[in-house]
Amino acid sequence: MEKVLSFFGRPLVNIVEVAGHMALLFYSTIKLVFKKPFRTKLLLKQIEFIGANSMSVIILTGSFTGMVFAFQSYIGFHKFGADQLVGTVVALAMARELGPVLSAIMVAARAGSAITAEIGTMKVTEQVDALNAMAVDPVHYLFVPRILAGLIVMPMLNAVTVFFGIVGGYLVSIKVLGINKTLYLDYMYTYIDFEDFANGMIKSVVFGGVVTLVGCYKGFMTRGGAEGVGRATTESVVMACVLILIFDYILTAFMF
Amino acid sequence: MEYAIECFDLHKSFGTHKIHKGIDLKIVKGAITYIIGPSGTGKSVLLKQLCGLMSPTKGKVIVNGQDITVMKPEELVNMRKTFGILFQNAALFDSMNVYENVAFPLVEHTKLPKNKIDAIVAEKLRLVGLSNIEEKMPSELSGGMRKRVGLARAIALEPEIMLYDEPTTGLDPIMCDVVDNLINDTQKQLGITSIVISHDIESTLKIADYIAMLYDGKVVLYGTAEDFKTTDNPYVKQFFSASKEGPIKIM
Numbered sequence A: 001m002e003k004v005l006s007f008f009g010r011p012l013v014n015i016v017e018v019a020g021h022m023a024l025l026f027y028s029t030i031k032l033v034f035k036k037p038f039r040t041k042l043l044l045k046q047i048e049f050i051g052a053n054s055m056s057v058i059i060l061t062g063s064f065t066g067m068v069f070a071f072q073s074y075i076g077f078h079k080f081g082a083d084q085l086v087g088t089v090v091a092l093a094m095a096r097e098l099g100p101v102l103s104a105i106m107v108a109a110r111a112g113s114a115i116t117a118e119i120g121t122m123k124v125t126e127q128v129d130a131l132n133a134m135a136v137d138p139v140h141y142l143f144v145p146r147i148l149a150g151l152i153v154m155p156m157l158n159a160v161t162v163f164f165g166i167v168g169g170y171l172v173s174i175k176v177l178g179i180n181k182t183l184y185l186d187y188m189y190t191y192i193d194f195e196d197f198a199n200g201m202i203k204s205v206v207f208g209g210v211v212t213l214v215g216c217y218k219g220f221m222t223r224g225g226a227e228g229v230g231r232a233t234t235e236s237v238v239m240a241c242v243l244i245l246i247f248d249y250i251l252t253a254f255m256f
Numbered sequence B: 001m002e003y004a005i006e007c008f009d010l011h012k013s014f015g016t017h018k019i020h021k022g023i024d025l026k027i028v029k030g031a032i033t034y035i036i037g038p039s040g041t042g043k044s045v046l047l048k049q050l051c052g053l054m055s056p057t058k059g060k061v062i063v064n065g066q067d068i069t070v071m072k073p074e075e076l077v078n079m080r081k082t083f084g085i086l087f088q089n090a091a092l093f094d095s096m097n098v099y100e101n102v103a104f105p106l107v108e109h110t111k112l113p114k115n116k117i118d119a120i121v122a123e124k125l126r127l128v129g130l131s132n133i134e135e136k137m138p139s140e141l142s143g144g145m146r147k148r149v150g151l152a153r154a155i156a157l158e159p160e161i162m163l164y165d166e167p168t169t170g171l172d173p174i175m176c177d178v179v180d181n182l183i184n185d186t187q188k189q190l191g192i193t194s195i196v197i198s199h200d201i202e203s204t205l206k207i208a209d210y211i212a213m214l215y216d217g218k219v220v221l222y223g224t225a226e227d228f229k230t231t232d233n234p235y236v237k238q239f240f241s242a243s244k245e246g247p248i249k250i251m
Helices: A002-033 A040-079 A085-126 A125-134 A138-176 A181-189 A194-220 A225-255 B042-049 B075-083 B098-109 B114-127 B141-153 B173-190 B201-207 B224-228 B234-242
Strands: B001-012 B017-028 B034-035 B060-062 B083-087 B159-165 B191-196 B209-214 B218-223
Touching: A002 A085, A002 A194, A040 A085, A040 A138, A085 A125, A085 A138, A085 A181, A085 A194, A085 A225, A125 A138, A125 B083, A125 B098, A138 A181, A138 A194, A194 A225, B001 B042, B001 B191, B017 B042, B017 B159, B017 B191, B017 B209, B017 B218, B034 B042, B034 B173, B034 B201, B042 B060, B042 B159, B042 B191, B075 B083, B083 B141, B098 B114, B114 B141, B114 B173, B141 B173, B159 B173, B173 B191, B173 B201, B201 B224, B209 B224, B209 B234, B218 B224, B218 B234
Parallel strands: B034 B191, B034 B209, B083 B159, B159 B191
Antiparallel strands: B001 B017, B001 B060, B209 B218
């Protein structure tokens, strides 16, 4: 009986502990955002790193997703003779779902992992202790610029993903599948609302926070040399991706 | 005698593993105190507790008359400005060059104009015997140079108490001597309290005003270098003679 309880209980306790720890860290980060000194230079550096440097990956992800989606939805719609609806479906899916989720997963893989590796290395080489020793709060110095940058940059990356997804879908539909251009655009304008884009934007702000918070948290908790940094980096990407999908469901259910 | 730091009945455990089992130690103000002992006796952990980077499981640490174990996080952050710490591997920020590393505490805690900071950085680097390396990255420096840059950074804000975590470990004998002299000179020029963690018996006896030896979570002997040379304490004798025969168990 004891074994069964501990088998199910221990992971549950761990999850609750990690969730609590992360929530507290997020709370103290948000509190520290308004505390001087404002490290504008560090914030801009992170915006460049998380945002500008992710641009090529994001453009590729957006365009190819849009292109593939146009092909796949065409198969279904063609059977009903509703080819012109492909544009509407591509735009709807990109704006509400694929844009925010895919851009966040790409950023988790590219920038979230790098954040964990950087902070993790600082942790195991005593650089975090050195910050503390010099009376500089590591949460203020390391977390605030990264998490703030995530919150600012993620919606912008989402917009780029959605835009290129729609462009990709359009090119495939018109140039390859030969769908009527006027009808395609007309249907898309009629059935897509501002609300669809707004939903995606709200999601991507949350995902931006999740990816950078997980990256910082996993880095900060790193123990045990190079191997520890490697393990933390992997865990950071996995945890961020899983949390993105979970939060995606929660947000979708709320905004349905 | 005036004390910079006093600790009373200090206990520290990690899980079930007891590191410190009641340490009483007083660090004399304005003197160099060496903390020695075999590896794994918690010397670095003790150092981190003295400056509030780690909190003890039980016991008190008094710095300049204030108990730092009951301080709020903000008070603790302010209190840490009293300390300069040279970490074992210097802990330089590897994303910053030498200049930015040494200037870091000045930029963070003072409102000095850039030319003043430049002058202080140059002066501190000169003090540790380095010049014209401001633009170099930490990865381009040798172990000895990194330690000296770490020392320049630690003394940038002119702390009252300087902590050194194994400053000579991993250095060649000549560089060891250079670092020993640096500790001595820093002490003389700035008149600060220094605490040094070391395995190096030769430098300990040469520089220390006071020595404390740790073993099995306690202080086995505290005294001057002279006391340590003449003591009959079996732990100290074994450690100084570098013998594996004696009361110190090899872990």
